[in-house]
Amino acid sequence: MSVRPILAALRRHKIAAFLIVLEIALAFAIVSNAVYLVIGRLQRVDLPSGIDERNLVLLQLATAGKQNGSVASAQTDLAALRAIPGVESASAINTLPLSSSQWALDYSLRPMRVFSDGVQVPVFFGGPELLQTLGIRVIQGSAFQPSDYSDLSPKDVFKAFVNARQALITQAFAQRLWPHASAVGKVMYMGETPVLVVGVVSNIIRPYISADAHDPANCYGVISPFRAGPDLNAWYALRCRPAECARVLKAGAAKLQAMHPTETLNAQESFTHMRQRYFRDDRSMAWLLLSTVIALLGVTAIGIVGLASFWVQQRTRQIGVRRALGARRVDILRYFQTENFLLATAGIVLGCAAAIGINVWLMAHYAVPRLPVIYLPLGALLLWGLGQLAVLGPALRAARVAPTVAMRTA
Amino acid sequence: MRDIHGYYLRLALRSVARTPWISALMVLAIGLGIGACITTLTVYHLLSGDPLPQKSSRIFYPQVDPETSTFVRRDPPDLMDYTSAVDLWKSERADRQAVMTNSPLKILPTGAGTTAFDAPSLETTHDFFPMFDVPFQYGGPWSVADDTARAQVAVISKSLNDRLFGGGNSVGHMLPLAHGAVRIVGVLKHWRPAPMFFEVLAGRYSHGDTSGFYVKAPQVYLPFFTGMQLNAGHFQVFTCWKIPTDTVNLENQPCDWVSLWVQLDTAAKAQAYHRYLVDYSDQQRALGRFTHPTNVRLMDLMQWLAYNRVVPSDVHMQTILAWAFLAICLVNVAGLLLTKLLRRSSEYGVRRALGASRKAIFAQCLWEALVIGLLGGLLGLLLAVAGLWMVRQQPVAYADLAQPDPRMLALTVGLALLASVAFGLWPAWRASRISPAQQIKAP
Numbered sequence: 001m002s003v004r005p006i007l008a009a010l011r012r013h014k015i016a017a018f019l020i021v022l023e024i025a026l027a028f029a030i031v032s033n034a035v036y037l038v039i040g041r042l043q044r045v046d047l048p049s050g051i052d053e054r055n056l057v058l059l060q061l062a063t064a065g066k067q068n069g070s071v072a073s074a075q076t077d078l079a080a081l082r083a084i085p086g087v088e089s090a091s092a093i094n095t096l097p098l099s100s101s102q103w104a105l106d107y108s109l110r111p112m113r114v115f116s117d118g119v120q121v122p123v124f125f126g127g128p129e130l131l132q133t134l135g136i137r138v139i140q141g142s143a144f145q146p147s148d149y150s151d152l153s154p155k156d157v158f159k160a161f162v163n164a165r166q167a168l169i170t171q172a173f174a175q176r177l178w179p180h181a182s183a184v185g186k187v188m189y190m191g192e193t194p195v196l197v198v199g200v201v202s203n204i205i206r207p208y209i210s211a212d213a214h215d216p217a218n219c220y221g222v223i224s225p226f227r228a229g230p231d232l233n234a235w236y237a238l239r240c241r242p243a244e245c246a247r248v249l250k251a252g253a254a255k256l257q258a259m260h261p262t263e264t265l266n267a268q269e270s271f272t273h274m275r276q277r278y279f280r281d282d283r284s285m286a287w288l289l290l291s292t293v294i295a296l297l298g299v300t301a302i303g304i305v306g307l308a309s310f311w312v313q314q315r316t317r318q319i320g321v322r323r324a325l326g327a328r329r330v331d332i333l334r335y336f337q338t339e340n341f342l343l344a345t346a347g348i349v350l351g352c353a354a355a356i357g358i359n360v361w362l363m364a365h366y367a368v369p370r371l372p373v374i375y376l377p378l379g380a381l382l383l384w385g386l387g388q389l390a391v392l393g394p395a396l397r398a399a400r401v402a403p404t405v406a407m408r409t410a
Numbered sequence: 411m412r413d414i415h416g417y418y419l420r421l422a423l424r425s426v427a428r429t430p431w432i433s434a435l436m437v438l439a440i441g442l443g444i445g446a447c448i449t450t451l452t453v454y455h456l457l458s459g460d461p462l463p464q465k466s467s468r469i470f471y472p473q474v475d476p477e478t479s480t481f482v483r484r485d486p487p488d489l490m491d492y493t494s495a496v497d498l499w500k501s502e503r504a505d506r507q508a509v510m511t512n513s514p515l516k517i518l519p520t521g522a523g524t525t526a527f528d529a530p531s532l533e534t535t536h537d538f539f540p541m542f543d544v545p546f547q548y549g550g551p552w553s554v555a556d557d558t559a560r561a562q563v564a565v566i567s568k569s570l571n572d573r574l575f576g577g578g579n580s581v582g583h584m585l586p587l588a589h590g591a592v593r594i595v596g597v598l599k600h601w602r603p604a605p606m607f608f609e610v611l612a613g614r615y616s617h618g619d620t621s622g623f624y625v626k627a628p629q630v631y632l633p634f635f636t637g638m639q640l641n642a643g644h645f646q647v648f649t650c651w652k653i654p655t656d657t658v659n660l661e662n663q664p665c666d667w668v669s670l671w672v673q674l675d676t677a678a679k680a681q682a683y684h685r686y687l688v689d690y691s692d693q694q695r696a697l698g699r700f701t702h703p704t705n706v707r708l709m710d711l712m713q714w715l716a717y718n719r720v721v722p723s724d725v726h727m728q729t730i731l732a733w734a735f736l737a738i739c740l741v742n743v744a745g746l747l748l749t750k751l752l753r754r755s756s757e758y759g760v761r762r763a764l765g766a767s768r769k770a771i772f773a774q775c776l777w778e779a780l781v782i783g784l785l786g787g788l789l790g791l792l793l794a795v796a797g798l799w800m801v802r803q804q805p806v807a808y809a810d811l812a813q814p815d816p817r818m819l820a821l822t823v824g825l826a827l828l829a830s831v832a833f834g835l836w837p838a839w840r841a842s843r844i845s846p847a848q849q850i851k852a853p
Contacts, residue, residue, distance in 0.1 A: 015840060019745040026738045034731065062516070062528055154643055158654050191653075262518070264526050280805050281619075285724055292446070292731055296738055299439050303742030306432065310749030366723045 006339045016307050017343060024347025024383050027300040029354035032379035034289045036371050041286040043213035045279045049097040050204035052135030054242045056271035057249040059256055061230040062264040069231030071151040080259060081236060084251045086244035091133040092234040093126030095207050098278040101233065102207040105162065107222065109177060111192040121173060122206045125226035133239045139171060141184035141199030148225040152232060162190055164224040168199045172219035211367035245270055297386060304390035308336065312398040319398055320405030329399040336395035337388060344387035348380045418777040425778055432750055433782060436743045440786025443739035444825050445793025446732040448818055453801055454729045456811045457624065457721045461603040462542060466711040470672050470680060472498060473707040474691050477651040482702050487666040488611040489648040495668035499535065503686050504672035505679065506541040510534035511668050512609060513644040515630050516588035519574060529570060531630035533637030541673045549581035549596035557633050565596040565631040589640050592632065601627050604811050605720050607711060608671060612648065613718025620722045624808035684708045740833045748837040751775050755844050762846035772842035779834020787826025794818060
């Protein structure tokens with residue numbers, strides 16, 4: 001199929017041609033960015049937390065006005081909770097992945113005189129049961145010895161908390177500090193305090209994660225050898241078999257409430273539920289973007305169908321003449337398909353530039369990462385396909401034009 | 411000639427009725443675009459509004475840098491240490507001034523079947539209420555003397571009064587707290603500043619996730635120094651520049667955790683107050699309590715909100731997306747309208763031949779665009795009401811604010827007219843350029 005006659009014809013329909021190009025360019029620019037944002041959100045939603053999510057239910061006593069929330073009372077509570085049938089392990093943990101409440105300290109390879117320097121890393125602690133309850137594996141080195149653990153209370157939390165001399169660190173954080181060597185036995189610094197890395201554990205994600213799901217800092221974490229109680233807002237995490245978790249949660253809440261009749265339960269939920277809560281904004285934004293993309297593609301398709309039908313109608317006589325001169329139906333069909341392909345290509349080229357422009361602008365103003373190049377050819381395929389689909393109906397109608405039309409209407 | 415536009419309107423309506431499908435598609439596209447725009451603009455407008463319109467330009471947020479670490483911030487910290495905030499508050503250099511901090515406060519209702527619960531509380535001083543025009547249903551603020559006397563009194567919100575006292579006048583009743591009861595001196599009317607500006611801070615560290623600034627106002631207000639005693643250990647610390655030696659009693663700790671708001675009624679007073687802040691910082695440096703170079707700020711309320719980028723970035727993004735969506739709808743509707751108008755080329759040819767001017771054809775076509783635009787606007791308005799309902803179902807702190815607004819109506823009409831012109835101008839102009847001779851020649 002020669003392209004030149006098509007271009008010649010298009011020159012005579014500048015407005016309509018321009019409108020189709022513009023429609024496709026705008027759709028391309030918006031859709032590629034919107035789809036990228038959707039995928040970014042969905043990647044966050046699907047980010048593995050690194051802990052055994054489906055085996056975990058959580059209970060938390062209310063935060064304010066507590067007088068009897070010490071580690072000792074936590075041990076009593078945990079012993080009672082462990083007695084519930086179906087509980088495999090229980091631990092009082094200061095914070096959890098995706099819990100939105102973060103304990104963080106800054107660590108570095110050298111002693112720091114400045115308090116707020118170094119890499120900010122969330123710190124998890126919850127007694128010797130923490131690893132088993134959450135399902136965290138020790139990859140290198142070893143876990144803490146039982147004698148390493150000490151109790152934290154609100155009075156001395158800062159003094160003790162920042163003076164931990166040993167740590168387990170996550171794989172991602174170990175990679176960050178010592179990319180080429182094993183971290184076990186090495187020393188990092190919290191302020192001027194040296195901290196010995198006794199082991200490397202499997203990655204767990206932070207209480208808050210960044211907008212970019214691929215940010216390695218999402219998996220930075222330090223585990224310290226402390227025990228915590230409800231007076232430090234500790235969560236009671238209970239490990240159970242997935243099928244039994246609902247029952248365990250109910251029984252655990254009832255037991256805890258019976259033990260503390262004047263306290264309120266701040267939280268009683270499965271980890272899966274907490275995760276859903278954490279990501280609900282992302283999910284609703286993803287749905288919103290996705291419905292916009294679909295509506296937008298629909299509107300663009302309708303626009304193309306409209307303009308293409310108009311063209312076919314306008315050129316009925318011209319088509320008739322071509323048919324009378326020997327053009328086959330398939331030639332007419334190809335003509336309109338090629339024409340749409342050319343227009344779509346022009347729109348895609350324009351749209352590429354606009355898509356990159358929008359992405360650069362979004363990067364400058366919002367926490368949006370760079371649009372991967374792969375989105376451009378994928379978007380191009382999508383819009384070529386959409387254009388072909390939209391033009392098919394009008395083109396088939398054109399192909400059905402009988403050669404006699406040329407004579408009848410001339 | 412007088413009702414020639416009425417005639418065009420009738421023609422336009424007839425044309426719309428003659429091509430129901432294509433017209434419906436155009437109305438749908440415009441409606442979707444306008445609906446999305448009105449929904450997001452309403453939310454944006456609500457969230458970016460002035461929470462204290464009558465006096466926000468006279469309300470200021472002073473900042474100093476009390477930190478003594480070797481790390482010096484470019485901007486002073488978002489909160490002050492206790493000493494600086496209380497010094498500045500005691501100096502009474504502003505027309506009104508209030509220190510404040512917040513904490514969850516445990517309430518222990520008496521009576522069978524009731525359980526304890528946490529209520530968000532604000533620990534502040536007398537001026538808070540007159541300075542922010544806080545409306546009272548019963549009673550009033552505690553006195554200035556109560557501030558320093560550590561009076562065991564409280565002001566409670568309407569919602570807490572409804573919950574505990576069934577909405578009755580509870581002034582004089584006791585509010586049972588975990589560490590002793592306080593006497594209620596005032597009950598607020600419904601008060602929902604959006605954003606809750608006096609607790610806005612650290613917005614630039616939130617990566618655009620700022621919907622928490624739109625939570626509802628606190629339920630309990632205690633005199634600052636009373637709250638210090640009653641709820642010690644529960645105050646939110648912004649940051650500490652050295653390791654604190656005590657995390658319960660924060661008065662003398664190297665931590666930023668108290669905010670100070672002041673009212674300065676004239677520009678001259680604001681200037682004088684800024685000078686006073688500089689002097690205070692210099693004096694503290696001379697005393698050796700401050701070590702960083704003097705770095706003070708005095709932003710007014712709206713500047714402080716802008717500095718904290720209070721409108722969540724998701725809301726920004728939705729607004730931008732809605733405009734882009736409307737733009738695409740307009741381009742596509744322009745294409746559809748062009749084809750629709752040009753299909754009737756012969757009709758215009760005949761009208762031109764019978765003496766209609768180009769202007770007349772142009773006006774007639776524009777009327778058609780207008781009819782479609784206004785129908786689209788009507789649909790858009792319905793969709794916007796539905797869209798706001800959907801926003802209210804979202805689990806965000808500002809959900810309850812997303813109510814339809816009478817100004818939406820005006821905005822919709824404006825947007826519909828603008829849209830009609832945007833998508834109708836070109837097709838109408840194109841239709842008016844049709845040469846009559848060529849068209850009547852064709853059968």
